[in-house]
Structures are given as C-alpha cells and as structure tokens.
Amino acid sequence: MTDEGCLRIPVVWSADCLRHEPAGEVWLGGREPSTEVPERASVILRSLQSAGAPILAPDAHDEAALLAVHRPELVRHLATIWSDWQAGGYLSDYGRDRVVPYVFPTSAMLAGLPVRPPAATHGRVGMFCYDTMTLVGPGSWEAVCAAADSASTAARLVAAGQRAVYALCRPPGHHAGPASYGGSCYLNNAAIAAQALRQAGAARVAVVDIDAHHGNGTQAIFYGRADVFYGSVHVDPGAGWFPHYMGFADERGMGAGQGANRNLPLAPGSSDAPWLAAVSELCAEVRAHRADAIVLSLGVDAAATDPESPLLVTAEGYRAAGELIGQLGPVVVVQEGGYDLASLGEYVLAALTGIDAGRGYREG
Numbered sequence: 305m306t307d308e309g310c311l312r313i314p315v316v317w318s319a320d321c322l323r324h325e326p327a328g329e330v331w332l333g334g335r336e337p338s339t340e341v342p343e344r345a346s347v348i349l350r351s352l353q354s355a356g357a358p359i360l361a362p363d364a365h366d367e368a369a370l371l372a373v374h375r376p377e378l379v380r381h382l383a384t385i386w387s388d389w390q391a392g393g394y395l396s397d398y399g400r401d402r403v404v405p406y407v408f409p410t411s412a413m414l415a416g417l418p419v420r421p422p423a424a425t426h427g428r429v430g431m432f433c434y435d436t437m438t439l440v441g442p443g444s445w446e447a448v449c450a451a452a453d454s455a456s457t458a459a460r461l462v463a464a465g466q467r468a469v470y471a472l473c474r475p476p477g478h479h480a481g482p483a484s485y486g487g488s489c490y491l492n493n494a495a496i497a498a499q500a501l502r503q504a505g506a507a508r509v510a511v512v513d514i515d516a517h518h519g520n521g522t523q524a525i526f527y528g529r530a531d532v533f534y535g536s537v538h539v540d541p542g543a544g545w546f547p548h549y550m551g552f553a554d555e556r557g558m559g560a561g562q563g564a565n566r567n568l569p570l571a572p573g574s575s576d577a578p579w580l581a582a583v584s585e586l587c588a589e590v591r592a593h594r595a596d597a598i599v600l601s602l603g604v605d606a607a608a609t610d611p612e613s614p615l616l617v618t619a620e621g622y623r624a625a626g627e628l629i630g631q632l633g634p635v636v637v638v639q640e641g642g643y644d645l646a647s648l649g650e651y652v653l654a655a656l657t658g659i660d661a662g663r664g665y666r667e668g
C-alpha cells in the first residue's frame with residue numbers, strides 16, 4: 305500500500321477478457337479441467353479494486369500493433385479458426401467443441417522441406433499451435449484482442465508519462481511467438497507493449513519476465529534484436545518443466561541481438577532468496593542495457609501456493625521484486641500466469657504495491 309493506503313497504479317481492464325473459455329486442456333492425451341480460467345482475472349480485478357486502484361478501459365487496437373510482432377498468418381488463423389471450425393462441421397458432426405491440433409509440422413517431420421499450408425482446417429491448427437493445451441472456442445479471439453488492447457493501452461499511457469500502468473491481460477501471452485501459440489497464450493501482450501514503447505520513442509526497452517515459466521514466445525520475438533532486451537527468471541526447463549525446449553542459460557540472443565537475452569533458470573523448490581537474487585541480477589542487466597522503459601511480464605505462478613510450478617516464492621518476495629523493478633524506470637506491467645485462485649489477487653497486489661513503492665515517484 306502507498307502512504308494513502310491505496311494503490312495508485314492504473315489498471316487497464318476489459319470484461320471481454322472473460323469471454324475466452326478454454327473449457328479444458330488436452331494434457332498427455334486426456335482432456336483435463338483448465339487452469340487458465342476466467343475466474344483468474346475476476347479475482348485479480350477484485351483484489352485491485354478493493355485496494356482502490358483506478359480502473360481504465362482499453363482503447364480498441366490497431367491491427368498494426370499485432371502485426372508489429374506477429375506474422376500475419378498467425379493473426380489471421382486466430383481471427384478465423386473458430387468460424388472455420390464450425391463451418392467445417394467439427395462441432396456439429398464430431399462434437400469437438402474446441403479447436404485443438406493433432407498433427408505438427410516439426411522440423412524432424414519435414415526434414416528440411418518447407419511448411420506447406422494444409423488444405424484441411426484440422427490439419428492447419430498444428431502449423432501454429434505447438435501444444436494440445438491451448439484450445440480455441442467461441443469468444444477466444446475477442447478476449448485475445450482485449451488482452452492485446454489492454455497491453456497496448458498501458459504502453460501508450462506509460463509512453464505519455466505515467467510511471468507504471470498494469471494491464472490485466474487474459475489470456476496471458478509470453479508463450480506466443482512470432483508465428484506460434486501455445487502454453488495458454490495466443491498473442492504476446494508483453495511483446496506488443498514493448499514494441500509499442502519502441503514506436504512511441506523509447507530507444508531501448510527491456511522485458512523482465514518473472515513468470516514461473518520461461519517466456520519462450522517473447523524470447524523468440526526479440527532474439528535477433530539489440531533494442532529490446534529480454535530477461536527471464538523461471539524454473540529450469542532442464543529439470544523437466546514447460547516449455548521444455550527453450551529457456552536455458554546459454555540462450556543469449558543472436559546476430560544483432562547477441563547478449564540482449566538472459567535466462568536465469570532456477571532449481572525446482574527455489575524460494576525467495578535465490579529467486580530475488582536472480583531478479584536482482586536481471587535488474588542489473590537491464591541497467592547495463594540502458595533501457596528507457598520496462599515491460600514486466602508478471603506471472604505469479606512462482607507462488608508457493610501455485611499448482612503449476614515448483615517454485616516457492618512468497619507474496620513478500622513478489623513485493624520485494626516489484627520494488628526492485630519499479631526502480632528501473634517507467635514500467636508497463638502485463639499479467640501472465642498465476643493459477644491459485646485463493647492467493648492470486650494477493651500476489652498481484654503485492655507485486656504492484658512493491659512497484660508503487662520502488663518507483664521513487666509520486667504523482668501530484
């Protein structure tokens with residue numbers, strides 16, 4: 305809490321983010337209840353409202369904001385796949401009530417051949433969606449756009465002089481790459497915000513990702529660029545955790561982006577001390593990068609109470625991380641993961657309270 309007892313960081317929120325109902329995820333071949341549920345956003349909103357945060361509606365997006373970080377084929381796929389799925393009879397004839405891929409054009413399958421866009425709708429899904437847990441249904445695209453709009457709007461407010469703005473994005477975004485989606489993410493809200501900050505005049509931007517999982521999508525989007533630093537602290541994929549194939553310490557960027565990517569994987573069971581030491585190390589890298597503005601990918605699934613990761617960070621740890629990050633400069637905070645409905649609101653509020661305390665700045 306600030307001196308006045310209320311959180312002054314504006315919250316950008318659209319109720320359209322509730323329209324995405326994954327209705328489960330296919331995990332190891334079986335349909336399981338979804339953890340990325342609309343109620344996540346509702347509990348975060350209630351927590352921030354009760355802390356007195358001002359709530360703002362996002363502006364409608366400009367498609368150029370999406371296309372600045374994503375391939376047009378991905379955007380078109382996400383915008384049209386549900387209507388194509390219905391038109392193809394997958395729901396009416398086969399009872400398949402959500403879009404899920406079943407064949408994937410992996411590099412091993414193609415053996416060097418290019419990907420040819422498949423004729424069948426059900427064949428096309430795996431060209432973009434790299435897992436079976438990221439389902440699309442009615443309302444998904446509207447929610448995905450509302451989340452992207454929220455991130456864009458928060459970036460615009462920060463570019464206009466706000467020191468910190470929080471975008472309550474749902475679905476999350478950091479696992480979505482230039483032409484891929486997965487990990488319950490569809491479009492990359494943090495990357496959209498970072499690119500918007502660049503286009504609004506920030507010469508250098510840093511994305512700091514403290515979600516429990518590596519933000520493979522954000523890394524992929526900026527991997528060859530020097531102007532957007534990406535740093536992440538997350539549970540070690542080498543210890544068996546999602547996204548399994550990316551997020552290792554030796555991934556440091558390529559070409560012009562060499563050195564502008566930093567991964568700090570942590571052992572399962574890590575609690576506040578090692579986690580905060582890693583966050584602090586990322587903050588030092590952000591300073592060395594001389595970033596004019598920060599995007600914080602705020603996943604709170606590193607919480608000790610969270611069912612989706614083995615990290616054991618406390619709410620006080622998140623508050624302390626927020627304080628460190630708030631000292632770096634103007635911050636766009638983008639909601640990523642966090643799945644324990646009982647503690648989610650408390651953890652997000654703790655992080656934002658820390659940012660509010662750390663930014664060393666008071667309006668008015």
Ligand SMILES: [Zn+2]
Nearest residue numbers: 515516517641
């Ligand atoms: Zn996560």
